[in-house]
Amino acid sequence: MTIALRMSVSIVAFGLAVAGLYWFFARDLTGTVLLGVFGLGFLCVFAYLVASRKKTRLDGDEQRLPSELAGERIGVFSIESPWPVLLALASASFLIGVVLHPMLGAFAFVALLAVLWGLARESR
Amino acid sequence: MIEWLVSTNHKRIGILYMVTSLSFFALAGFLADVIRLQLSRPQLNLIGPHSFNQAFTLHGTAMIFLFIAPFGFGLANYLIPIHVGAPDMAFPRLNAFSYWLFLLGGLTVFSGALTAGGAASAGWTAYAPLSDVQVAAGSGQDLWIIGLAMTSISGILTAINFLVTPIVYRAPGMSMWRMPVFVWDMIATAIMVLMAFPSLTVVLFMLLLDRHAGAKFFVIQGGGDPILYQHLFWFFGHPEVYVMILPMFGVVTEVVGVFSRKPVFGYTGLVLSAFGIAGLSMGVWAHHMFTTGAVDDPFFSAMSFAIAVPTGIKFFNWIGTMWRGAISYETAMLFVIGFMLNFLIGGITGIYVASPPIDFHAEDSYFLISHFHYTLGGGSMFAIFAALYFWFPKIWGRKLDERMGRAHFVLMFLGFNLTFFPMLFLGFMGMPRRIYTYPALPGWGELNLLSSCGALLITLGTALFVWNLIVSSRKREALPDDPWGGGYTLEWATSSPPPEFNFDFLPPIRSKRPAFDLHYPQYAKDSPE
Numbered sequence: 005m006t007i008a009l010r011m012s013v014s015i016v017a018f019g020l021a022v023a024g025l026y027w028f029f030a031r032d033l034t035g036t037v038l039l040g041v042f043g044l045g046f047l048c049v050f051a052y053l054v055a056s057r058k059k060t061r062l063d064g065d066e067q068r069l070p071s072e073l074a075g076e077r078i079g080v081f082s083i084e085s086p087w088p089v090l091l092a093l094a095s096a097s098f099l100i101g102v103v104l105h106p107m108l109g110a111f112a113f114v115a116l117l118a119v120l121w122g123l124a125r126e127s128r
Numbered sequence: 129m130i131e132w133l134v135s136t137n138h139k140r141i142g143i144l145y146m147v148t149s150l151s152f153f154a155l156a157g158f159l160a161d162v163i164r165l166q167l168s169r170p171q172l173n174l175i176g177p178h179s180f181n182q183a184f185t186l187h188g189t190a191m192i193f194l195f196i197a198p199f200g201f202g203l204a205n206y207l208i209p210i211h212v213g214a215p216d217m218a219f220p221r222l223n224a225f226s227y228w229l230f231l232l233g234g235l236t237v238f239s240g241a242l243t244a245g246g247a248a249s250a251g252w253t254a255y256a257p258l259s260d261v262q263v264a265a266g267s268g269q270d271l272w273i274i275g276l277a278m279t280s281i282s283g284i285l286t287a288i289n290f291l292v293t294p295i296v297y298r299a300p301g302m303s304m305w306r307m308p309v310f311v312w313d314m315i316a317t318a319i320m321v322l323m324a325f326p327s328l329t330v331v332l333f334m335l336l337l338d339r340h341a342g343a344k345f346f347v348i349q350g351g352g353d354p355i356l357y358q359h360l361f362w363f364f365g366h367p368e369v370y371v372m373i374l375p376m377f378g379v380v381t382e383v384v385g386v387f388s389r390k391p392v393f394g395y396t397g398l399v400l401s402a403f404g405i406a407g408l409s410m411g412v413w414a415h416h417m418f419t420t421g422a423v424d425d426p427f428f429s430a431m432s433f434a435i436a437v438p439t440g441i442k443f444f445n446w447i448g449t450m451w452r453g454a455i456s457y458e459t460a461m462l463f464v465i466g467f468m469l470n471f472l473i474g475g476i477t478g479i480y481v482a483s484p485p486i487d488f489h490a491e492d493s494y495f496l497i498s499h500f501h502y503t504l505g506g507g508s509m510f511a512i513f514a515a516l517y518f519w520f521p522k523i524w525g526r527k528l529d530e531r532m533g534r535a536h537f538v539l540m541f542l543g544f545n546l547t548f549f550p551m552l553f554l555g556f557m558g559m560p561r562r563i564y565t566y567p568a569l570p571g572w573g574e575l576n577l578l579s580s581c582g583a584l585l586i587t588l589g590t591a592l593f594v595w596n597l598i599v600s601s602r603k604r605e606a607l608p609d610d611p612w613g614g615g616y617t618l619e620w621a622t623s624s625p626p627p628e629f630n631f632d633f634l635p636p637i638r639s640k641r642p643a644f645d646l647h648y649p650q651y652a653k654d655s656p657e
């Protein structure tokens with residue numbers, strides 16, 4: 005079992021244990037559900053990790069010392085994109101508009117759709 | 129200019145986060161000075177009660193949501209990929225988006241000050257009914273809610289990167305158990321963010337629905353319950369305390385190791401205690417609600433006491449690291465020692481208020497103010513300065529001036545304790561928080577004046593720091609990869625500042641201390657994990 009799996013299992017177990025303990029002492033439904041949900045949420049993470057275990061062989065988990073792997077040139081990552089800042093601007097104006105200024109909200113909604121479209125195109 | 133706007137590089141985003149959060153710190157610090165000036169003498173009326181409410185609301189909001197937590201996020205953004213030997217974060221564009229959302233959120237909060245009714249004034253906790261539409265009718269409160277919802281969502285998105293990058297993007301040889309403790313602390317922080325921040329997002333939207341859509345979540349007359357607000361808020365709010373401190377525990381661990389010239393003592397204990405803290409922090413939220421009479425006091429008290437155990441383990445391990453080490457007192461190390469002393473007071477007063485009988489007396493008094501400023505100001509803020517002195521050479525390629533740094537530390541340490549130690553006594557004398565003036569009761573005027581003088585020292589210290597930044601960043605010097613000597617973690621194995629993708633060549637990673645092994649091969653030892 006990888007460390008990531010072990011981590012998720014312990015979090016799930018801890019969440020459910022505290023939820024049980026809390027129910028035992030406080031008999032309060034809201035808090036028990038809150039605590040239970042954070043345990044169960046990580047159960048989903050855990051399930052996902054198990055399901056995708058075969059596909060993910062991680063370099064870092066290599067047990068022997070792969071010194072021959074070191075010193076390699078590292079690949080290229082994308083370094084810039086205009087969409088994150090535009091998406092932030094559009095969603096901020098949308099939120100503010102919806103609450104305080106419907107016209108701004110409507111305008112921002114269109115902008116938001118345009119930005120999402122641009123982002124999706126870039127991601128292809 | 130444009131390249132900063134569109135950059136998705138984690139180092140640039142990290143720097144943006146740190147610079148932005150320090151700017152919000154300056155603003156929040158200015159507001160603190162306004163508050164301390166107003167409270168320096170009894171019966172003063174420099175600013176009226178409404179302005180005072182806005183001042184402490186924005187002060188608290190900015191320090192917590194816009195300075196301490198995001199500074200940790202910025203530092204982690206800069207360091208995590210380098211620490212695990214990755215070229216960037218797992219999701220660079222998501223990372224950029226979360227920064228911009230955070231910046232706009234912060235500006236939205238402050239933009240409330242420009243509205244007719246002024247900025248939000250319901251305190252940083254914005255308890256219903258103080259924040260409902262009958263009491264806080266102005267749109268300043270709305271902007272506060274929207275702005276914080278944005279920073280909250282931004283925090284969730286950034287946590288995804290902090291979690292995925294170290295799990296998926298580690299370099300060959302960088303097994304989980306070889307990662308720096310800082311990275312482990314950030315993983316625990318990210319888990320807390322993912323569990324706790326949605327609760328804040330939800331409660332803020334519920335508040336908006338109450339205010340604008342006639343929902344009655346928190347209105348008793350409509351069958352709602354203001355206590356529900358407190359539950360949801362603190363289910364986020366307590367873990368948030370650890371979101372602000374765990375990254376700083378990571379900073380302290382890295383700095384202590386390098387300046388004690390010893391490997392970090394008790395690596396496994398430091399890692400496991402981070403998860404112990406993260407786990408327990410999810411189950412203590414109602415210790416903020418002891419006096420409501422609506423929660424199970426013994427349960428939450430016991431859970432809160434239990435957090436002292438993993439925190440104590442961390443303290444023990446730092447002292448174990450320093451023990452018989454060849455300690456050198458660079459400014460970063462001084463701030464770390466200051467952190468330990470201050471945080472100790474914060475922790476011990478925390479044990480006081482975790483006990484319901486004492487809390488019933490101390491609740492909403494200056495004792496509480498002193499307690500959490502010792503953890504967040506004396507703790508997190510001191511660690512933030514340690515981080516700045518420690519990593520500035522890596523980030524900017526210049527060292528900050530050590531003489532000015534030491535003076536900065538002395539001013540901060542004296543100023544901080546002068547400000548907040550008297551508050552412990554004011555609290556026990558019964559001075560309540562969030563009052564804009566007070567009667568001339570015996571001792572109150574003197575203690576408050578001391579406290580205000582302390583705030584002046586802190587301000588002077590901060591000004592000196594800014595001066596140091598300006599002067600030192602203009603210095604011309606070429607720094608080696610490892611300017612402090614004996615650095616362990618991978619950032620000290622690449623140039624200062626690092627190249628675009630962090631490493632031109634990645635050194636072999638055969639232990640927890642790859643940079644040390646590279647620079648001092650005669651002492652290098654392969655470790656099994």
Ligand SMILES: [Cu+2]
Binds near residue numbers: 365366369413415416
């Ligand atoms: Cu708490």
